[in-house]
Amino acid sequence: MITHDLFLPLPLPLLSVGTMLLLTAIAWRRSTTRSLTLALVTLVLSLGGIGYHVGTPHPEGLSLFVQDRWANYTALLILLSSLSILLMSWRDLEQDKTHPTDEYPLLLVLGTLGAISMVFSANYLPFFLGVEILALSLMGLVASRYSRLTEASEASMKYLILSGISSAILLFGIGLAYASTGSLLFSPPPSGNANAIPAIATIMILVGVFFKLSAVPFHMWLPDVMDGAPPPVAAFMAVVSKIAIFSSLVRYFGTGDTPGYLHGILSAVIILTILGGNFLALRQTNLIRLMACSSIAHVGYLLIAFFSPGQLRSEAITLYLAAYAASTLGIFAIICAFALTENSLPNTITDWRGLFYTRPFLATTLSLMILSLAGIPPGIGFFAKFEVAATGVERQQTLLLAALVIGSIIGLYYYLSIVRVLMGTQNTPSLQVKKSQSPELTTLIVVLTLIVVVGGIFPARMLPQVLPSPPLPQNELISIQEPMQPSL
Amino acid sequence: MNTLALFSGAVTLLGAIMVITRQVAVHAVLYLVVTLLGLATVFALLGAPFAAALEVIIYAGAIMVLFVFVIMMLNLGQSDREREKEWLRPRIWLGPALLSILLCAELIYSVSSSPQQEGPLAPLSARDVGLSLFGPYVLMVELVSFLLLAGLITAFHIGRHRTEGR
Incomplete structure (x- = not known):
């Protein structure tokens, strides 16, 4: 009998059923509003399904999927982000009467299915299939903008090729890992003086993952692709796909220390990512490209927490993922609120000049989000960065901390210069805005702002223990008394 | 060999x-x-x-x-x-x-x-492949179907743009 050893976290079948229903609805009669509503219902139901599962887990842990607090937490973040992205794109899709774009919500749900499958996977197979489902759906989403067809197609093509290369490297690494262990289950790479094949396998898997995470030196595609994509899709790439791949990275390495031969590579990649992302962002004049570069830098900060397994790591990663997702989604929601038609998208940062005088509410929220990303106290980003720095201090990663400090200083410059542009005066407002008639966008922006501000004031409330912390080494038990809690 | x-x-x-x-x-x-x-x-x-x-x-x-x-x-x-x-x-x-x-x-x-050496490693027959595809890996077959669906919809979506853009 097949069914008795199946184990499936509930969001996966819910999303699959939602996809099938969407397909049926589209085949019956095309209607953008109905497709959007169906996608919304699917995402909300899957949100309710987190924490439940179908079937019983395999007694020896040999299932394809795993469900623990880490998986549930990242699945929650991914589903909430997808929900926000659906709300962001709602108005543009409904207004576009000439091109019925039913495929957009369908691909969004499919992409979420891929991301959720990556998060819950305990095995290379569902992980790789999830990566591919996400990449293929993203390709269609990137090319979904009619008014800028050439740019969108170019971005989509770039994404196709680079995602193909990275998948090939990832698959090669998985193949080598299978050849050396004989099992497709995620197993932490052997530490110590391993022989060549497992080490090469681990490095190739890491390179594939870094491609997908867009860590420097594998980052060049992200600004181009995000620029060519519609803003909600850019947010999807920056948030959902990165959270999913980061979740799998943490699951792959487990909670222990990373093997010794990786220390040098990881440190180099982290330093390059932080500095490279920030230096690239310095020279951008386009807000979406700037967000892409800042997201590269944030991946670097996140990798510091990943690379410092200690008592504080779980909290740091939890808080940082939430802070990054909320602030980035907030900025993209505000960008969407200004894109009244697809052609009038504010392209350069100088287009936003004087926003504090024309649209004070949006300008204030945008500034709050930017301050949170920069790591300035009212936002949740401050505590997130504080925690990341604390993990680095705990493991005495001096070099990485120096990169973090330098990167944050550079970051302050370009983040604050956006706020300065917002406050600047101009006689003729360059951004022609009328009162936005989209209650869902306003609600989304208010909710995200509340998360950023309240999370910044009471961060301890948002800190469930999602990752098991590694056991304390015996000789350190005396020196470390109580893990520092930034509770205000 | x-x-x-x-x-x-x-x-x-x-x-x-x-x-x-x-x-x-x-x-x-x-x-x-x-x-x-x-x-x-x-x-x-x-x-x-x-x-x-x-x-x-x-x-x-x-x-x-x-x-x-x-x-x-x-x-x-x-x-x-x-x-x-x-x-x-x-x-x-x-x-x-x-x-x-x-x-x-x-x-x-x-x-x-x-x-034809008779060892622990026998060639994989179609029966073995079928048994593992519809046994422990049946969920993966379902996931692959969604992967194909994503590819199909994306290809259709992009192809429709192209023809309409002309």
């Missing part, structure tokens, strides 16, 4: 390099067939005859026919006879044919010479 598999691997690699360096699409397709046949030989030598058969039937057979069809339908203009003459000079098909003959000879040699 190992050297034979490595040899087929080398032929596969050679074919793949030729695919991406050819100027005319049909010539690249010829070498692509060789690449796929080489891959199938590798599978067969490694004890997975079912995968090898699938590789030949699906990729070298069905998908290549589709490729050739598309290329023929795209290249309108020249008269068919001239084009066919130009495409199928002996110089063009000699290389792929030679490589295919090498692969064939290798396969015949390995079938005739290798003693």
Whole structure:
């Protein structure tokens, strides 16, 4: 009998059923509003399904999927982000009467299915299939903008090729890992003086993952692709796909220390990512490209927490993922609120000049989000960065901390210069805005702002223990008394 | 056995390099067939005859026919006879044919010479593949169906843009 050893976290079948229903609805009669509503219902139901599962887990842990607090937490973040992205794109899709774009919500749900499958996977197979489902759906989403067809197609093509290369490297690494262990289950790479094949396998898997995470030196595609994509899709790439791949990275390495031969590579990649992302962002004049570069830098900060397994790591990663997702989604929601038609998208940062005088509410929220990303106290980003720095201090990663400090200083410059542009005066407002008639966008922006501000004031409330912390080494038990809690 | 598999691997690699360096699409397709046949030989030598058969039937057979069809339908203009003459000079098909003959000879040699050792490693039959696909990995088959669905919808979505954009 097949069914008795199946184990499936509930969001996966819910999303699959939602996809099938969407397909049926589209085949019956095309209607953008109905497709959007169906996608919304699917995402909300899957949100309710987190924490439940179908079937019983395999007694020896040999299932394809795993469900623990880490998986549930990242699945929650991914589903909430997808929900926000659906709300962001709602108005543009409904207004576009000439091109019925039913495929957009369908691909969004499919992409979420891929991301959720990556998060819950305990095995290379569902992980790789999830990566591919996400990449293929993203390709269609990137090319979904009619008014800028050439740019969108170019971005989509770039994404196709680079995602193909990275998948090939990832698959090669998985193949080598299978050849050396004989099992497709995620197993932490052997530490110590391993022989060549497992080490090469681990490095190739890491390179594939870094491609997908867009860590420097594998980052060049992200600004181009995000620029060519519609803003909600850019947010999807920056948030959902990165959270999913980061979740799998943490699951792959487990909670222990990373093997010794990786220390040098990881440190180099982290330093390059932080500095490279920030230096690239310095020279951008386009807000979406700037967000892409800042997201590269944030991946670097996140990798510091990943690379410092200690008592504080779980909290740091939890808080940082939430802070990054909320602030980035907030900025993209505000960008969407200004894109009244697809052609009038504010392209350069100088287009936003004087926003504090024309649209004070949006300008204030945008500034709050930017301050949170920069790591300035009212936002949740401050505590997130504080925690990341604390993990680095705990493991005495001096070099990485120096990169973090330098990167944050550079970051302050370009983040604050956006706020300065917002406050600047101009006689003729360059951004022609009328009162936005989209209650869902306003609600989304208010909710995200509340998360950023309240999370910044009471961060301890948002800190469930999602990752098991590694056991304390015996000789350190005396020196470390109580893990520092930034509770205000 | 190992050297034979490595040899087929080398032929596969050679074919793949030729695919991406050819100027005319049909010539690249010829070498692509060789690449796929080489891959199938590798599978067969490694004890997975079912995968090898699938590789030949699906990729070298069905998908290549589709490729050739598309290329023929795209290249309108020249008269068919001239084009066919130009495409199928002996110089063009000699290389792929030679490589295919090498692969064939290798396969015949390995079938005739290798003693059927009865060890712990038996060749994987179609039954084994089916049992594992519809046993422990049945959920993965479902996920693959969603992967194909995503590819299909994306291709349709982008293709529709293209035709409407003209």
